[in-house]
Amino acid sequence: MTIENISSNKCFGGWHKQYQHQSRVLNCAMRFAIYLPPQASEQKVPVLYWLSGLTCTDENFMQKAGAMRIAAELGVAIVAPDTSPRGGEVADDAAYDLGQGAGFYLNATQAPWQAHYQMYDYVRDELPELIENHFPVTESRSLAGHSMGGHGALTIGLKHPDLYRSVSAFSPIVNPINCPWGQKAFTQYLGKNRDAWLAYDACELMKQASCDLPIFIDQGSSDNFLEEQLRPEALIAVAKEKEYPLILRLQEGYDHSYFFIATFIEDHLRFHASHLV
Numbered sequence: 523m524t525i526e527n528i529s530s531n532k533c534f535g536g537w538h539k540q541y542q543h544q545s546r547v548l549n550c551a552m553r554f555a556i557y558l559p560p561q562a563s564e565q566k567v568p569v570l571y572w573l574s575g576l577t578c579t580d581e582n583f584m585q586k587a588g589a590m591r592i593a594a595e596l597g598v599a600i601v602a603p604d605t606s607p608r609g610g611e612v613a614d615d616a617a618y619d620l621g622q623g624a625g626f627y628l629n630a631t632q633a634p635w636q637a638h639y640q641m642y643d644y645v646r647d648e649l650p651e652l653i654e655n656h657f658p659v660t661e662s663r664s665l666a667g668h669s670m671g672g673h674g675a676l677t678i679g680l681k682h683p684d685l686y687r688s689v690s691a692f693s694p695i696v697n698p699i700n701c702p703w704g705q706k707a708f709t710q711y712l713g714k715n716r717d718a719w720l721a722y723d724a725c726e727l728m729k730q731a732s733c734d735l736p737i738f739i740d741q742g743s744s745d746n747f748l749e750e751q752l753r754p755e756a757l758i759a760v761a762k763e764k765e766y767p768l769i770l771r772l773q774e775g776y777d778h779s780y781f782f783i784a785t786f787i788e789d790h791l792r793f794h795a796s797h798l799v
């Protein structure tokens with residue numbers, strides 16, 4: 523498995539780097555970014571995997587969230603993959619919420635998507651294997667994300683509490699089977715049978731969970747997607763019913779943007795660092 527370095531920038535004593543590689547799971551070239559804190563030059567460090575939202579690439583989080591100063595202090599690496607397979611041979615759609623840039627962190631079963639849209643397996647298996655083979659990191663992993671990426675972090679984490687120490691999310695799509703973004707994407711990627719959708723819905727997965735994987739969510743009260751797409755009250759209800767130890771903060775006046783993420787990313791990094799021991 524070879525990886526090609528695209529960029530390297532020193533940042534807070536560590537390094538931000540971008541790489542491209544041929545993904546066996548996605549069957550196309552794929553990009554990711556990694557921040558290696560200064561501690562990584564001396565010892566292996568734990569890793570936070572960040573999953574971005576609709577329309578994003580590996581760059582949005584790294585350039586806008588302001589995470590690297592605290593990651594450098596805490597000695598945590600951050601890995602941000604692209605949000606879907608990409609390229610001329612990869613199926614796409616003109617809409618921003620389907621196709622390239624909108625992989626929804628699932629394994630598509632329907633044509634024409636299933637040939638490349640296998641982001642669930644990519645994030646769970648191929649990416650950590652590649653990161654752990656090429657960089658000075660431990661097998662101690664946590665998962666975080668925003669919006670569509672928050673959905674990815676919650677669903678992958680809830681299904682694999684053995685693989686992750688903690689999960690956090692900003693403005694996640696917690697109940698995609700009951701919102702327009704999720705229903706549109708799941709119909710295309712998974713087909714019309716809603717039974718197949720349940721495996722990718724955080725509310726449904728929390729109902730079945732027998733783990734107590736630490737989960738921390740921040741949601742802005744002025745998010746323009748709050749009522750139609752995000753519906754955090756659905757996850758709060760499941761957590762209450764299950765007595766699941768969910769921490770969910772409603773942040774007054776904040777919207778869906780990276781200004782919100784930049785404001786609270788330090789809390790999320792410290793939360794993960796406390797579990798990444």
Ligand SMILES: N[C@@H](CCC(=O)N[C@@H](CSC=O)C(=O)NCC(=O)O)C(=O)O
Nearest residue numbers: 575576577578582618668669670671780
């Ligand atoms: N262009 C769309 C909205 C796209 C958008 O808001 N994307 C968010 C994630 S939304 C959920 O997954 C994002 O992170 N954008 C990138 C950024 O750098 O802000 C529209 O017109 O509604």
